[in-house]
Amino acid sequence: xxxxxxxxxxxxxxxxxxxxxxxxxxxxxxxxxxxxxxxxxxxxxxxxxxxxxxxxxxxxxxxxxxxxxxxxxxxxxxxxxxxxxxxxxxxxxxxxxxxxxxxxxxxxxxxxxxx
Amino acid sequence: xxxxxxxxxxxxxxxxxxxxxxxxxxxxxxxxxxxxxxxxxxxxxxxxxxxxxxxxxxxxxxxxxxxxxxxxxxxxxxxxxxxxxxxxxxxxxxxxxxxxxxxxxxxxxxxxx
Numbered sequence: 001x002x003x004x005x006x007x008x009x010x011x012x013x014x015x016x017x018x019x020x021x022x023x024x025x026x027x028x029x030x031x032x033x034x035x036x037x038x039x040x041x042x043x044x045x046x047x048x049x050x051x052x053x054x055x056x057x058x059x060x061x062x063x064x065x066x067x068x069x070x071x072x073x074x075x076x077x078x079x080x081x082x083x084x085x086x087x088x089x090x091x092x093x094x095x096x097x098x099x100x101x102x103x104x105x106x107x108x109x110x111x112x113x114x115x
Numbered sequence: 116x117x118x119x120x121x122x123x124x125x126x127x128x129x130x131x132x133x134x135x136x137x138x139x140x141x142x143x144x145x146x147x148x149x150x151x152x153x154x155x156x157x158x159x160x161x162x163x164x165x166x167x168x169x170x171x172x173x174x175x176x177x178x179x180x181x182x183x184x185x186x187x188x189x190x191x192x193x194x195x196x197x198x199x200x201x202x203x204x205x206x207x208x209x210x211x212x213x214x215x216x217x218x219x220x221x222x223x224x225x226x227x228x
C-alpha cells in the first residue's frame with residue numbers, strides 16, 4: 001500500500017517554463033512534507049519542505065504547495081533550468097513512538113528540462 | 116562537515132552469497148537509516164538505528180539486517196542474495212530520530228547475478 005504516490009514517472013519541460021511536479025498521499029497523520037532531488041550516481045539532496053499548518057512555502061525558484069483537504073502537494077520550479085534535470089522524490093513525515101519520525105517516499109518523477 | 120559516506124560504491128555478487136555494506140554518518144549524527152531504491156519503487160525504508168539500537172523496521176525479509184556501532188557507523192547485511200536484491204542501497208543520517216530532514220550518502224549499487 002503506497003502511502004505517498006507520484007503518478008508521473010517522467011516530465012519534460014522547456015527551459016524557462018514552469019515545471020510542476022505532483023504528489024498525493026493517503027495517510028492523514030503525515031504532518032510534514034519534503035522534496036528531494038537526485039542526480040545519477042549521487043544520493044538524494046533536500047530541496048524544500050512544508051509543514052502541514054502551511055499551504056505554501058517558497059525558496060527562490062522553488063515553491064511547494066500543500067492542499068490538505070485533497071491530500072495533494074506540488075512542487076513548482078520557475079523558471080526551469082537544464083541543471084534542474086533530475087529525479088524528484090516527494091516524502092512525507094509522521095511521528096511515532098513519541099518524538100521519533102519516519103519518512104515515507106514516493107516513487108519519484110524524472111524531470112528533464114530541454115534547452 | 117564531511118557528508119555521509121558509503122562503501123563500497125559498487126558491488127557485484129552471485130545469488131546465494133551474502134554482502135555487507137557500510138555507512139559513516141555525518142559527524143554528530145546519531146541516527147542512521149537504510150533505504151533500497153529500485154526503478155519504479157522509489158525509496159523503500161529498510162530500518163533505522165539510533166544509539167546502537169534498531170528503532171524502526173520496514174517490510175523486508177529477515178535476510179536484511181543491520182547494526183550500528185558506538186561511533187554511529189552502521190552496517191547493513193543481506194544474506195542469501197536473490198536477483199531481486201539488485202538495487203541502489205542508500206544510507207541517510209540525522210542528528211536525532213525526531214529530526215525531519217535526513218542527509219543521504221551516494222549509495223552502494225549492488226548487482227546480483
